[in-house]
Amino acid sequence: MDMGKDLVAASATPLVLAILAEGDSYGYAIIKRVAELSGGHLQWTDGMLYPVLHRLERQGLVAAKWSASESGRRRKYYRITRDGRAQLAAQRQQWQVVDGTLRGLWMQACPA
Amino acid sequence: MTALVDQPLEEQIAQWREYLRRRQAFHGSDIEELEGHLRDQLTALTESGLTGEEAFLVAVKRMGSLDALSREFAREHSDRLWKQLVIGPGPAEGSASSGRTEMLVALSLAVAAALAIKVPELFGLRPDGGAEMFYFRNGSLFVFPLLAVYFIWKRGSGVKSALRLAPAFAAAALFANVFPFRTNGDTQTLTVLHLPIALWLVIGVAYMGSRWFSSGRRMDFVRFSGELAIYYALIALGGIVLIGFTAMMFKSIGVNPERLIGGWMVPCGIVGAVIIGSWLVEAKQSVIENMAPVLTRLFTPLFTVLLLVFLGTMAWTRSPIDVKREVLIGFDLLLVLVVGLVLYAASARDPQAPPDLFDRLQLLLVASALVVDGVALAAIAARISEFGFTPNRVAALGENLILLVNLAWTAWLYARFVRRRGSFATLERWQIAYLPVYAVWAALVVIVFPPVFGYR
Numbered sequence: 001m002d003m004g005k006d007l008v009a010a011s012a013t014p015l016v017l018a019i020l021a022e023g024d025s026y027g028y029a030i031i032k033r034v035a036e037l038s039g040g041h042l043q044w045t046d047g048m049l050y051p052v053l054h055r056l057e058r059q060g061l062v063a064a065k066w067s068a069s070e071s072g073r074r075r076k077y078y079r080i081t082r083d084g085r086a087q088l089a090a091q092r093q094q095w096q097v098v099d100g101t102l103r104g105l106w107m108q109a110c111p112a
Numbered sequence: 113m114t115a116l117v118d119q120p121l122e123e124q125i126a127q128w129r130e131y132l133r134r135r136q137a138f139h140g141s142d143i144e145e146l147e148g149h150l151r152d153q154l155t156a157l158t159e160s161g162l163t164g165e166e167a168f169l170v171a172v173k174r175m176g177s178l179d180a181l182s183r184e185f186a187r188e189h190s191d192r193l194w195k196q197l198v199i200g201p202g203p204a205e206g207s208a209s210s211g212r213t214e215m216l217v218a219l220s221l222a223v224a225a226a227l228a229i230k231v232p233e234l235f236g237l238r239p240d241g242g243a244e245m246f247y248f249r250n251g252s253l254f255v256f257p258l259l260a261v262y263f264i265w266k267r268g269s270g271v272k273s274a275l276r277l278a279p280a281f282a283a284a285a286l287f288a289n290v291f292p293f294r295t296n297g298d299t300q301t302l303t304v305l306h307l308p309i310a311l312w313l314v315i316g317v318a319y320m321g322s323r324w325f326s327s328g329r330r331m332d333f334v335r336f337s338g339e340l341a342i343y344y345a346l347i348a349l350g351g352i353v354l355i356g357f358t359a360m361m362f363k364s365i366g367v368n369p370e371r372l373i374g375g376w377m378v379p380c381g382i383v384g385a386v387i388i389g390s391w392l393v394e395a396k397q398s399v400i401e402n403m404a405p406v407l408t409r410l411f412t413p414l415f416t417v418l419l420l421v422f423l424g425t426m427a428w429t430r431s432p433i434d435v436k437r438e439v440l441i442g443f444d445l446l447l448v449l450v451v452g453l454v455l456y457a458a459s460a461r462d463p464q465a466p467p468d469l470f471d472r473l474q475l476l477l478v479a480s481a482l483v484v485d486g487v488a489l490a491a492i493a494a495r496i497s498e499f500g501f502t503p504n505r506v507a508a509l510g511e512n513l514i515l516l517v518n519l520a521w522t523a524w525l526y527a528r529f530v531r532r533r534g535s536f537a538t539l540e541r542w543q544i545a546y547l548p549v550y551a552v553w554a555a556l557v558v559i560v561f562p563p564v565f566g567y568r
Contacts, residue, residue, distance in 0.1 A: 027145060028152035045176035046149060050142065051188040058188075058464065066141075069148070076145045 003042060011042070012052045014095060017088040020062060020080040026069075027053065027076070053078055061087050121164040125150065131178060137186035150175060211395065214266070218391030221262050225255045225387055226380035239379060245300060247379070249288040252308040255383040257281050259390055260318040266394065267321035280314045284558075291562040298503045299562040306507075306554040312337070313551030330544045335459050336393055338404035338452075343389040351381045405460030409470070412453050412477055419480035426487070433491040440508035443488040447515035450481040451543075454522055458540045467530045475526045478519055485516055503565040507557050514553055518546050 019025060019033050027049055034042050056062045061084035069075035080088070125147065132143045150171050157167035175181070229247075237243040260281075264274050288307055293300035319336060320329040355373055362369035426433075433439060457474055489512055496505050525542055528534035 026148075028149045045180070046153070046174045047146060047176040047181040048184055050145060050149075051184040054142075054185075055188050071151075073148055073151070074144060075148050076141070 014091040024079045135182040137182040222384040222387040225383040248304045263318040306557040309554035339393045347385045404456045408456040416477040
């Protein structure tokens with residue numbers, strides 16, 4: 001299934017924030033987690049995650065820190081901030097409204 | 113994850129890193145982050161059975177095309193766009209033919225400016241024959257409109273925005289010429305000094321195109337102004353050498369080169385170099401773009417030391433400031449310089465970086481400048497209460513107050529930032545928001561001062 005570009009872009013912020021709410025993480029692990037959770041349906045171009053992360057960092061929704069990874073290379077770890085959690089809660093409500101509305105429509109159309 | 117010992121693979125990674133490095137949207141730490149990602153991906157792929165080369169192809173493909181990626185990075189870090197300005201039209205912008213067109217446009221505009229400055233002579237206004245002040249008052253009007261045309265062309269802002277800027281230039285021409293200035297009067301000198309400052313804001317509007325209200329573009333304009341000043345100084349140095357040789361060579365064959373130098377080379381060079389310098393800043397940003405920040409880093413400590421030593425000496429000898437005209441201007445210029453150091457340090461700084469030693473040094477610089485200026489201001493005020501208002505004193509006092517307000521608030525924001533109570537972005541926004549104030553005051557001096565002070 002090919003997801004529309006706009007939908008992928010719109011879902012990036014809540015996805016990243018929700019994954020970071022589970023615990024601190026870094027770019028590669030976040031992408032792996034998204035692929036895992038979506039059963040491979042949500043495929044991001046890997047590089048595109050980083051501008052998103054940097055934007056969230058600038059907006060103060062996540063904080064970043066360089067520290068050593070298990071391989072010895074430096075790695076940039078991201079952590080959700082308090083503002084980030086508030087933003088996540090707000091986004092969650094919005095997505096639930098969208099989800100609920102669509103669900104209602106589709107249940108009527110084809111009561112499976 | 114184990115280190116990849118595959119030699120050809122390491123070479124491929126190095127090559128990929130080099131490609132990234134050439135794109136100016138990526139900074140060193142971004143490249144490191146992306147490379148870390150690539151290596152994680154490579155490890156996972158080789159563990160699942162791919163050879164090094166296969167894994168590299170897949171990993172790079174998943175990373176996305178470099179064009180798209182650098183566009184995304186540039187959009188997020190729009191401050192870096194200053195270096196590339198390619199976000200809109202894409203790769204065509206950098207092609208050789210568009211570069212040549214731009215060069216032709218810049219050269220023609222420079223020639224037009226050089227010819228424009230010679231036109232008044234056809235009407236008998238000779239620069240060496242009593243009309244010097246006409247040229248001083250109107251100098252900027254011969255070149256700034258053409259510079260505005262260059263930016264309108266470059267940004268593709270169209271005729272509409274040109275028409276919006278035209279009234280500003282027309283008003284400037286009016287106020288520079290309608291007033292019956294007294295010969296050698298102070299208000300005339302003030303007009304000469306302030307008109308270009310007011311008009312520079314108009315250039316700013318042209319530079320920023322339709323996005324003149326966005327603070328990111330304003331910072332770009334600040335950068336542009338600083339780099340232009342540096343380029344202009346370099347061109348002027350070259351021009352002086354050229355003139356020196358002209359004089360030497362023509363004199364050696366018994367021909368007096370004075371008319372060639374004074375009548376053509378100097379005036380045409382002065383106006384033409386503004387356009388050429390602007391074009392060079394725009395076209396060759398990467399060559400020199402770090403000059404202003406480097407100079408800032410170099411001179412911030414030196415000026416801090418100077419101010420502290422000066423304050424110490426004054427406290428020790430208890431000698432008051434002798435307020436003369438040059439002193440008034442001198443202390444204004446000192447504040448301008450300090451504001452400039454703060455601005456250019458800010459323009460080159462990563463707003464997210466935590467405060468470091470240099471920030472503390474800047475705070476010290478701003479604080480000591482405030483103290484020095486407080487002393488000078490007291491002296492000026494005493495002078496005014498004793499001898500009354502003159503246009504020079506009022507202009508100097510007004511500028512001093514404007515700069516003082518800026519620096520005082522800057523010091524407050526800087527102190528908050530250094531103590532981690534505020535963000536650097538607030539400080540940057542304050543500096544940017546304050547910029548129009550200078551131009552408005554300059555316009556006020558040009559428009560209001562001459563009639564108020566009786567054109568003396």
